[in-house]
Amino acid sequence: MTIEYDQLPQNPANFVALTPLSFLQRSADIYPRREALIYNKRRYNWSQLRSRCTRIASSLAARGIGKNDTVSVFAFNTPEIFESHFSIPMAGAVLNAINTRLDAATVAFIIDHGESKLFICDRQLWPVLRKALETTRLKPEIVIIDDADANEKPALPDDIEYSFYEDLVEHGDDSFVWRPPEDEWQALSLNYTSGTTGQPRGVVYHHRGSYLMTMGTVVSWGLPLHPRYLYTVPMFHCNGWGHVWTMTALAGTVVCMRAFSPKLLFELVEEHAITHFGGAPVILNMLANAPESDQKRFDRSIQVMTAGAPPPAKVLESMNQFGFEIMHVYGLTESYGHILQSAAQDSWAQQSIEKQAELKARQGVRFAMTEAVDVIDPETGASVPWDAETIGEIVIRGNTVMKGYLKDEEACSKVFKDGWFFSGDLAVVCDDGYIQIKDRAKDIIISGGENISSVEIEGVLYRHAAVGEAAVVAMPDEKWGEVPCAFIELKTNAEATESELIEFCKENMARFKRPKKVVFGELPKTATGKIQKNLLRDTAKEL
């Protein structure tokens, strides 16, 4: 009966392109008066939020922004970046949220590579943008977020044209008809990763993926209706792990946190009866190590999603005392964020606290929207045995794997192979099928939840006149998890000091990426002349 079943075509009533924009429409329709967004004294309900987003979208459209145009947002976790997740795609355009810690050169690269047509910038970050614009080929239109609660308010230019963000709202049109994607495969956002090779790569998300990311997160994290979510995770990271859209689908209440401090987090959790938040292990570590007078203990259970590095068992344990229940997840920018979770099994409850922490510290099993994750021998493509010993590469298949890297076919063809996305992360599979990472792709240093490419730092170091050879590896750090440590072989007769090289790095790239330690000496090499980073890593552990 092939013909008859296949003779029932799609029509506008039974086929609608999946898009997370639908969530805002629904929550504003059904829960118009429910509190949506809180930031200090500012409060928007779902009706107000939709109205603001609609007005901004209309203002963007009036400026000629439309389908497949890139709009950059360089901002902290304030309502504006939350709104941008809706308003920019409502105009048909692509949201490009930029890491606030990036240096001017990288921002300039992103503007030109991503072809940013309009750039929304927090006033505090204006000096970085200004410097970036000195070298960019493209000059996007500038919109300034002038947050009254910002700590720093650098002077605004009188030689460059700009508008204020609130003007987009004020002069916007409430009756603007938003533009649903023509196709659910249409680009939704553009997220630059630091990458392993130094050059940032533009990871493109589509509407379908973000819709399904939301749905699968609700199922697998067991999210209830109307959660109260504290936005500690920067929204420029994988679109805030997709929770902008997820919390909207659930008509939750989102509390914005412009800058993190343990004291403020505890206060906000209490003041707003927060039920969920997220953070890299470094954040959890800071909570655990905060002065006792800043800490608060809650007699209810608060759900916390953590990602970026395996949380040390000690941190997991220490969270219990606050009432924080940790869900450890794993993902990459390329997979829209989390795609594995250390999903709890009933049997774990009978284990010791240490054992439980150990089990939970693994990366785990796939989320509901993830079709398949495996660990394979990259040479043969065969799955590794579930022996917790044999190392292979994590490969992923599913609808929350990126469209691809913008303008980089070569990079795409390297990661998309044999029906899989190759993560570059090395892992084992335990006897219960849970995946555990053994070694991040070895060049990456994860510091405070940020990926730092060792190759990029080496590239800067190599530019110093005295440096003969450079190798950067991760060094364990109590506060940041890992920090970069540089091993340097100086050129013959050349001289340089540790502080001189660190200063040089600070001047030539984002400050947070600079090595915290520099060690001078001969670099160990293999017979073929490759630097043995594994040995350097061991050395760094002893420092």
Add this chain to the structure above:
Amino acid sequence: MTIEYDQLPQNPANFVALTPLSFLQRSADIYPRREALIYNKRRYNWSQLRSRCTRIASSLAARGIGKNDTVSVFAFNTPEIFESHFSIPMAGAVLNAINTRLDAATVAFIIDHGESKLFICDRQLWPVLRKALETTRLKPEIVIIDDADANEKPALPDDIEYSFYEDLVEHGDDSFVWRPPEDEWQALSLNYTSGTTGQPRGVVYHHRGSYLMTMGTVVSWGLPLHPRYLYTVPMFHCNGWGHVWTMTALAGTVVCMRAFSPKLLFELVEEHAITHFGGAPVILNMLANAPESDQKRFDRSIQVMTAGAPPPAKVLESMNQFGFEIMHVYGLTESYGHILQSAAQDSWAQQSIEKQAELKARQGVRFAMTEAVDVIDPETGASVPWDAETIGEIVIRGNTVMKGYLKDEEACSKVFKDGWFFSGDLAVVCDDGYIQIKDRAKDIIISGGENISSVEIEGVLYRHAAVGEAAVVAMPDEKWGEVPCAFIELKTNAEATESELIEFCKENMARFKRPKKVVFGELPKTATGKIQKNLLRDTAKEL
């Protein structure tokens, strides 16, 4: 940048056809030892269940069943029909679950119209199938479910070939590689609507729709991980409202109920710590009216989804005493089941119990997977005002609207118009945007030019202590054109007179809406338990 964003194509790693079959793979991978299905003494965990489904799928494939082949299942709520929701599509085929109350002639119609290639039949229903096969053009292969716990075990034929269901399992191949749909728009199931008049229509679901139905139900019903679901709703109704797939996605535990009785329901809820179940208001009514010795009260909250008719406020109220929290939903077979829900608002908590019941008895607002629902003037297409008075037709748009009616282009073109699916249900919109059904189009009574909702009159009648069931239809009237006529089934041992009930109506609603006649007796019902108003209408014409 249109070209660059659009130059990132779909590939097998980043685009996977949505299918509810993925849920079984995932739950069996992650929670293999968790209890999946319980039926009397039978117990299957997720690993066992997947293994059984895989074997059955392999047996079907070995019999030549493949893509777009129809496999019928004529069975009560036992594990076999649950498994069929996976095994049949795992072979690439289309599941056609048939209402167990249908007569042989209708079953024969379905076999021929749906081109059933294989027919899985509960032994108790064999006499119906046997009779049906006497007249069918097609003779599908027969598979008998021989349930040890069946009440009736009619003799099996010695003149017709058949196999037993368990043979499919036993001789199946555990290593069979299931066939994901080639396209998410591929047919998944075929559900014949009984309709209250005329020939049954074959409603075709696709994989995409059922996947999204699951996801949206989790979001909007606020389902947790690992629910314990009692399957009271027949799985032949809209595939059991999609909960076969939803409970699998959540790795829940499903308890099968072959035949409903209030006593058994209370016992199973207690024995298996049930957290969720569903049922038409008539089921709730039976629970409320069961002998007190059969009832149980629970000091925890059990979530109950009800659909099929607006639950009388009184029934909603009475459920509270058992610990049953009712979510009233609305949908049609054509919309995969529920697409509206009487989603609770915070403000309702301050209302009286009666007022709350009244608010909850409305059909409500759309589910998360439903793109749009409106009430429009079918002539002009304009939305009705939110005045709770102006009647229009409910129209629906979304990915859980059927592919179409099998082999019935004319019927398709009648319901798919102007970008909407036309439901045939008449409703108003209240001032909070909640939709309330006033009647099926054909059930509305037009008296002296006024539209009178039969549902409204029935709602009043249900509040009378003696009324068990009530149905109101139009009766021809020389003066008014039509007037309401009520058909009443009294509760056991209860008494009431015609004038008493008419008086009761006069006191409780607009006088002109009162029934002019009341007829006592048993109400005629369809196989699905719907009151056959067409027969009552015929009766009323003779009065």
